[in-house]
Amino acid sequence: MSSQPRQILHLLRWQGITTAILLFLAAPFGLDTLVSAAVGGAACLLANVFAAFWVFRRYRAQQPCALVLRFYAAEIVKISVILALFAIAYLAFETLVLPAVLGSYLVVQTVPALIPDRRSRFSQT
DSSP states (O other): OOHHHHHHHHHHHHHHHHHHHHHHHHGGGOHHHHHHHHHHHHHHHHHHHHHHHHHSSOOOTTOHHHHHHHHHHHHHHHHHHHHHHHHHHHHHOTTOOHHHHHHHHHHHHHGGGGSOOHHHHHHTO
16 A cells, blocks of 8 residues: 555544544534534534545546646545535534534644654555
């Protein structure tokens, strides 16, 4: 497996773990906060899964411009998925706690990117 997909899988795995940790931390604050944290974490994770599959599907290395366009398209898809999931959640759940939704989204988006992938460092030698 090349280094980029391995790093993406590492990031997605840690985003899932971070979402689970946030749900554990949100549980004592009630069902509304728990559901809100789940919405934020799941929206982030699902959008990143869509973007990763969009970018890392088969491509030809002889076409670098197509790969750059794919990155831009993936970001547009990612933002669209996030907005759609937030809109669906807003319509489906009347008692969303907005700070929990946005806070969990922010934590799931940023914290896993700070966790190094130690396996990729050793596999490159």
